[in-house]
Amino acid sequence: MQAVYDYRYVITCSTLPAVFKREFRKLVRNRIDSSLDVRTGRCYAVPAEVQCRRVAVLLEGFRVLRAGGFTPETPWNLRSKHLHYLRSRWSTEGLPEQAVAERLRHWREFVVWINKLGLLPILSLFPRETAPRSRHTRAPDGALVHDNTLPAIPVLTEAIVMAALTEHRGSLRRAAYALGTTTAAVCHALTGGRARDEAIPGLTILN
Structure with a gap:
């Protein structure tokens, strides 16, 4: 079976409101396929599977926010209270350190996309969340690790x-x-x- 990773299809499969998904798609359109390595200043291509994983993690986060009583009208409305809530949820759920670290990577990328760099300290890696990269981690983006706690990625078949x-x-x-x-x-x-x-x-x- 040929499976095609396409971030657009991942957005389509989300249960978030259609208006929110439209705004999210416009936001990520010209950003999802590359990532800036702040250490070297170079941009790297992001593989399609990682693009889909990032979108799935972010949309799942916004779904969790809505379930928790937060209703940001657009992805641009992300606030510090939202990120604090997500971190609290991850802590309550007892997620493995590597799972939390991966989520933080995706959300840091998103915060850069919406140019709200003041939110980055909330997404910093606390000492207990720092984990060595395994041989399955893709560099330099570091966005894909084997973690069965992450949301499933819808693929085209x-x-x-x-x-x-x-x-x-x-x-x-x-x-x-x-x-x-x-x-x-x-x-x-x-x-x-x-x-x-x-x-x-x-x-x-x-x-």
Whole structure:
């Protein structure tokens, strides 16, 4: 099975309000695929899987905030009280140190995106949360580690794409729109990188 990691589809699958998801998507659009290493001043490309993990962690955080009685109207409305609440929740849940450290990395990146650097001290690594990087951690972004406490990442699969195409009578564009992604991502999930006719003989897709 060919699984395609696409942060747009992760946003689509979120249960947050549609207006909030639209604002979130606009916010991350030109930021999600690169990360600045503050030590060297260089920008690094962020792999698609890490992009999806970051989006999943952030949207789950905003979902937790709403469940806790906080209702930031847009992602730009993030405040210190929100981050303090999230840290308190992570502490109460007894998450492993590495799990907390990973969440902090994603939220630090987000705070930089919205240019609220004054919130960074709240997201600092406390001594008990500092953990050595394992060989599974991706550098320099350091955003992906094996952690089963993180939210699952929705991925595009052939079955999901075929269901959308069936619903939209074979229209590739409409299926992609319904999934919140691009026609290129839909084709990749459908064909696994092979030529369309070779992957699924006889299938006609309307653009």
